Amino acid sequence: MQITSRDISMFMFIDNYGYVSAQQVATMFNVSLKSAYKRLSSLVKYGYLQHERIFHQKPGVYLLAGKALSLIPYPASIARINLSTYKHNLLLVDLLLALSNEYNCTYKTDRIICRESGFSLKSVSRPHVPDAVLLDIDEKNIAVELELTEKGAARLERILKFYVRCTDYGEVWYFVEGPALLRKIQNKAAKMPFVKVNLISEVLSDVSKAAR
Numbered sequence: 001m002q003i004t005s006r007d008i009s010m011f012m013f014i015d016n017y018g019y020v021s022a023q024q025v026a027t028m029f030n031v032s033l034k035s036a037y038k039r040l041s042s043l044v045k046y047g048y049l050q051h052e053r054i055f056h057q058k059p060g061v062y063l064l065a066g067k068a069l070s071l072i073p074y075p076a077s078i079a080r081i082n083l084s085t086y087k088h089n090l091l092l093v094d095l096l097l098a099l100s101n102e103y104n105c106t107y108k109t110d111r112i113i114c115r116e117s118g119f120s121l122k123s124v125s126r127p128h129v130p131d132a133v134l135l136d137i138d139e140k141n142i143a144v145e146l147e148l149t150e151k152g153a154a155r156l157e158r159i160l161k162f163y164v165r166c167t168d169y170g171e172v173w174y175f176v177e178g179p180a181l182l183r184k185i186q187n188k189a190a191k192m193p194f195v196k197v198n199l200i201s202e203v204l205s206d207v208s209k210a211a212r
Contacts, residue, residue: 001046003071007039011048011068011076016109017093018079019052019061024093043068052081061090075115091200092146095175096132098204099144106135107144128162133169140170146200147176147185156188164192175200 006029013028014020020028026036040062043049048068053060064078096107108116110129119126130143143163151159163172174197176182182197189195 001042001048003048007043007048008071008073010039010043011064011072014049014062014064015072015076016112017089018111019063019081019089020093021059021061021090023059024090024097025062027097050078054081054083054086077115079111088146088148091148092131094204095144095146095200099134103134103137105137108133108135128159130169130172134173138170141168143169143172145172145174147174147181150181150184153188156185160189160192160195163195170194171196173198175203177201 010025010029013025022036022040023033025031025040026033029036040049040051044051044062044065046067047065048071050063050065051060052063061081063081064076066078069076069078092109096109099105100107109132113129113133114126117126117129119129131146132144134142134144145159163169172192172195174185174195176185176197177200179199182199185195185197189197
């Protein structure tokens with residue numbers, strides 16, 4: 001099988017997140033879903049990707065396999081799927097595709113930030129890492145936090161205090177699923193004008209359609 005430069009870009013895209021859906025590959029590379037499935041299936045067949053179907057009658061996800069690792073021009077790794085973060089991880093892909101399209105920017109995910117910093121994502125001793133960072137928007141780096149469930153008040157306050165002290169990010173953009181959580185974070189961050197809180201449904205509705 002001949003591996004193309006687009007295939008290698010696809011491997012790097014998957015490595016950013018650990019795993020992605022066929023629809024997300026189609027969106028990223030501006031191809032039809034049928035074309036995405038066809039190429040992904042071939043890459044699975046020849047040992048470059050893995051396909052895992054997590055939920056019955058739901059689309060599966062694609063992960064790197066061993067043959068792809070040597071073709072990525074930096075140390076990459078094969079992800080493990082954690083059911084407790086599965087929905088969050090896939091929503092983060094959609095969110096970053098939408099935001100990078102809207103703001104014409106690049107980004108780094110927490111997976112890449114931790115790898116570059118020498119930390120494990122599961123390390124309890126590492127400093128706080130946002131879910132992603134949007135790079136160089138109006139000469140600022142933007143921390144992205146995707147919250148689908150309510151954190152304890154103490155933990156939320158620790159994260160917000162981290163951003164007060166941290167000078168790496170010009171702003172912090174929270175994206176949440178429901179109005180109750182939106183109001184909670186807005187109230188906690190009322191004296192932090194650099195923290196913006198948004199409903200993820202509105203962002204994906206307004207922006208991701210343009211990307212597709």
